[in-house]
Amino acid sequence: MNIREQNINIVLTANESRQEVLSFDEQSPAEVNVKVALSDGAHLDVVFLQENVKSSKRCVVRVAQQSNSSLSMSTITLHSVDIKNDVEVRLQGEGAELTLNGLYLTDNAEVVDNRTVVYHEVSHCTTKQLYKGALDGESKASFEGMIIVQPNAQKTNAQQTNRNILISPKAKVHAEPQLVIYADDVKCSHGATTGQLDPVQLFYMQQRGIDEDTARKMLTAAYAAEVVSLIPIEEVRERLTNSLFD
């Protein structure tokens, strides 16, 4: 669905299951507010698509998850000029599961900011977060990701990973992963890396006759494909995979 409304509410009743694909285009409002409420045992797969959007967009997402609900949210930003994503998730019922993934591929003077905050408010909740970016040209991206584990959120399991590749030396990335833990019986990890495409892989591909530019594109696609492969909605996953390797 192409977004036309400024306010979007996604409310799932107990044990309801749904998939949503929300796409930004030029006609989408400059700021979109999305509220997601998942009742006990509800399951939502949602993908935000921001492909070749030529004007500034801001996407504010606020989520509340109740017991044993699960959410898979993917935010895919491909070559859009100016995007801000601001996601807050509150895990309010025990056993809630969150998969929070993001991909940003940028070039030229594009700017992409991702801010995510996950509140573990009760015990036995899980967060798995993977955000990856590949930046070319003079583009800029930032990732600010915070996971807050509140005092009574024992047995929290939270993993946060942010990886970035600077394809061009003029691209810039700011990565700020943060874990704030007030409980003592938790499993939490986080990490951020920034690197370049592997020169050894690039040389190997060129030695087989693939020109440098194509080799870079193929390696970038392979790198990005990891996030795409985690999208549970098959139709979106396949279309994006094909377009990455096109």
Place this chain on the structure above:
Amino acid sequence: MLDIKNLHATVDGKEILRGINLHIKPGEVHAIMGPNGSGKSTLSSVLAGNPAYTVTDGEVTFNGKNLLEMAPSDRANEGLFLSFQYPVEIPGVSMSNFLKTALNAKRKYQGKEPLSAAEFLKLMKEKKSIVEIDSKLTNRSVNEGFSGGEKKKNEIFQMAMLEPTLRILDETDSGLDIDALRICASGVTKLKTENNATIVITHYQRLLDYIVPDYIHILYHGRIVMTGTKELALELEEKGYDWIKEQFPD
């Protein structure tokens, strides 16, 4: 086909090749032997255009063209193939996508139309049999999770697909068990024609039982210090490299 004159090259500012001269004609097999650190792998890397190495002097002509001015991909498409000592894993890039891209790049370089999907699959099937490569491997990412032997067989498989005119085997025998060695070596031999030439870089005589060289060159301290026929390899096997080192203290 290949003419190397007074080739000097450095890596990280250190001179590794110190005046290589080598002339190779179509149909010939040249073995390059020598102790560790003598510059064997540097020579293959420099010929293939690895950007980690800097050529400081000399000339290399390949099919009448100045090889050193060509991009690595153009060298490959002109017919130079390097079988890597350590084949590189590329997670996320499938073998078939990789090979199809490579093959069609070469066809484009030669002014030919790209292969259709059906033609490509047919060619893959035909070439797989040459190196007895498992079909499952070609469905995976390039070299990802392959065993040492599978990686080397995959190099020879790619060679079969791309049909290069100059084949450089950089220590293809390292890390191989005897069966994998036989398969790789017989693949190279089956693919030999009167129009392609082969450079075999190795420490050991063993590989040369399968790929019989016309010439053997001994590389030491960045220079070819001795050239002979296949009997030279047997002599080396018997005496080791010490007598070379004694003869050319440097």
